[in-house]
Amino acid sequence: MTEKKADGVKVVTVRLPHDDAGRADFVARVEGISVNDVFRRALEDYLTALRADQEFVARAKAMVARENEIAGQLV
Numbered sequence: 001m002t003e004k005k006a007d008g009v010k011v012v013t014v015r016l017p018h019d020d021a022g023r024a025d026f027v028a029r030v031e032g033i034s035v036n037d038v039f040r041r042a043l044e045d046y047l048t049a050l051r052a053d054q055e056f057v058a059r060a061k062a063m064v065a066r067e068n069e070i071a072g073q074l075v
Contacts, residue, residue, distance in 0.1 A: 014039070 016024070028035045050056045 024035050024038050028038045031038070
């Protein structure tokens with residue numbers, strides 16, 4: 001479930017196994033940050049790794065090209 005907010009923040013619901021939620025909460029408390037920040041940091045690390053992955057970059061470019069092709073057929 002997602003909800004748009006006026007302040008430029010999108011609220012996203014994440015379903016986690018209890019053990020994973022507990023680990024995220026523990027890390028947040030140890031680091032003195034919010035659980036939201038734990039997830040934001042993890043996502044940023046994941047996206048950074050993807051940007052460096054040439055296979056991912058090639059797949060993403062191919063998907064964008066295909067979507068542009070489809071959009072061009074519709075408009």
